[in-house]
Amino acid sequence: MPQVERSCSGSCVEVHWISRRGPPFSHGVFGSDFGEGEMAGSLLMLLLVAAAAAAVAEGKVVHVEEAHRRSMLANGLGSAPPMGWNSWNHFQCDGNGEAVIRETADALVSTGLAALGYKYVNIDDCWAEPKRDAMGNLVANTKTFPHGIKALADYVHSKGLKLGVYSDAGFQTCAKVQPGSLGHEEQDAKTFAAWGVDYLKYDNCNNGDLKPLERYPEMSKALMKAGRAIYFSLCEWGDMHPARWGAAYGNSWRTTNDIADTWESMIATADQNEVWAEYARPGGWNDPDMLEVGNGGMTNNEYVVHFSLWAISKAPLIIGCDVRHMSQETYDILANKEAIAVNQDPLGVQGKKVRMEGSNEVWAAPLSGYRTAVVLLNRHATDEATITAHWDDIGLPAGTDVEARDLWMHKTLDAAFTDKMAFDVAPRSCRMFVLKPRLR
Numbered sequence: 365m366p367q368v369e370r371s372c373s374g375s376c377v378e379v380h381w382i383s384r385r386g387p388p389f390s391h392g393v394f395g396s397d398f399g400e401g402e403m404a405g406s407l408l409m410l411l412l413v414a415a416a417a418a419a420v421a422e423g424k425v426v427h428v429e430e431a432h433r434r435s436m437l438a439n440g441l442g443s444a445p446p447m448g449w450n451s452w453n454h455f456q457c458d459g460n461g462e463a464v465i466r467e468t469a470d471a472l473v474s475t476g477l478a479a480l481g482y483k484y485v486n487i488d489d490c491w492a493e494p495k496r497d498a499m500g501n502l503v504a505n506t507k508t509f510p511h512g513i514k515a516l517a518d519y520v521h522s523k524g525l526k527l528g529v530y531s532d533a534g535f536q537t538c539a540k541v542q543p544g545s546l547g548h549e550e551q552d553a554k555t556f557a558a559w560g561v562d563y564l565k566y567d568n569c570n571n572g573d574l575k576p577l578e579r580y581p582e583m584s585k586a587l588m589k590a591g592r593a594i595y596f597s598l599c600e601w602g603d604m605h606p607a608r609w610g611a612a613y614g615n616s617w618r619t620t621n622d623i624a625d626t627w628e629s630m631i632a633t634a635d636q637n638e639v640w641a642e643y644a645r646p647g648g649w650n651d652p653d654m655l656e657v658g659n660g661g662m663t664n665n666e667y668v669v670h671f672s673l674w675a676i677s678k679a680p681l682i683i684g685c686d687v688r689h690m691s692q693e694t695y696d697i698l699a700n701k702e703a704i705a706v707n708q709d710p711l712g713v714q715g716k717k718v719r720m721e722g723s724n725e726v727w728a729a730p731l732s733g734y735r736t737a738v739v740l741l742n743r744h745a746t747d748e749a750t751i752t753a754h755w756d757d758i759g760l761p762a763g764t765d766v767e768a769r770d771l772w773m774h775k776t777l778d779a780a781f782t783d784k785m786a787f788d789v790a791p792r793s794c795r796m797f798v799l800k801p802r803l804r
Contacts, residue, residue: 436611462511471687472523490537514558529556584596598613618653658690723749725741726752728758738785
């Protein structure tokens, strides 16, 4: 069935129903829990319509996702995928320190990236002393963070930004140079809150073979009791399918292992993340790891593909390069307002592959305002390809005329398109559009 989206005022019912042939866009409370077949979706839709009809008689507004949302982490964060920066991809442990964090905060503001939404400045592993203090508290490394995390948070906040830190649902962090938070969840959550931390990335190393569902809920509960709203990023690597359970405990959950700065790693990561699309929604997002744009391992065209796929996938847009010294080409990718707008769209539906033909793919996602985002992707290493998006694949009714906005050329194309659109796409490149129906 095509997308249906209705705005409500007064006594009405608001229903979001998003589906495609097969499972690409089953969304909301209906999904794999009910099976991916059309019969299950149709039966559920009948129940939803019946409930909606009853609500109309009472003058109520009904959202079909309400039942699912009641089970989501209620910290008020993550209404859109988070945007910011993290130290790991570029600096890892060796270059991570107080000066880098301060200078990065300055650069996010001075370049205008902060104004585009990149608000989180996140410290990854290796920020703490190897041992806790006499009271059992985590302590910032006195050499690399001499003024402590509280002072750093104050500085970042003074720039209008938010500070994130890293810990681990194990006895040590992944780098094995600082303690993890396993068994210290409440104590560490209170410490983070007292320091003014806004974001916690919570890794999965050195965990004594305890199951994730024995560990991650404990930190989630501790954060909820800490007295400060802290975005909770579950970095479980997708091992135990956190998309199925992560929304009850976190604002996002890693669906993959760590990304590397190569085309092969990036595209495989996008593939793995796409499988879980139906579980993403405002308040809880699939996380295919941080951006590698600007770190030098891919071509500019490949980085455009990287950013386009993360944008349409509603992935957290967490920069992983050195923004103090980035090239103009890197900045132009990270600062693409139109691609960012797709990522931050309030409808919050993750894009999926809707057609695959050899190395050619069409990705699509419904947007608010009856619009549709489309990525035409050529994965081939050497050959140009003509790629066609068909309306029945992307959920537009037959005969619909649309205008197409090219998000990387930053222009609305002169031609109108009906039933399909086709473009030549260079090797390992993509075209990205937002389609808007034309009124007749």
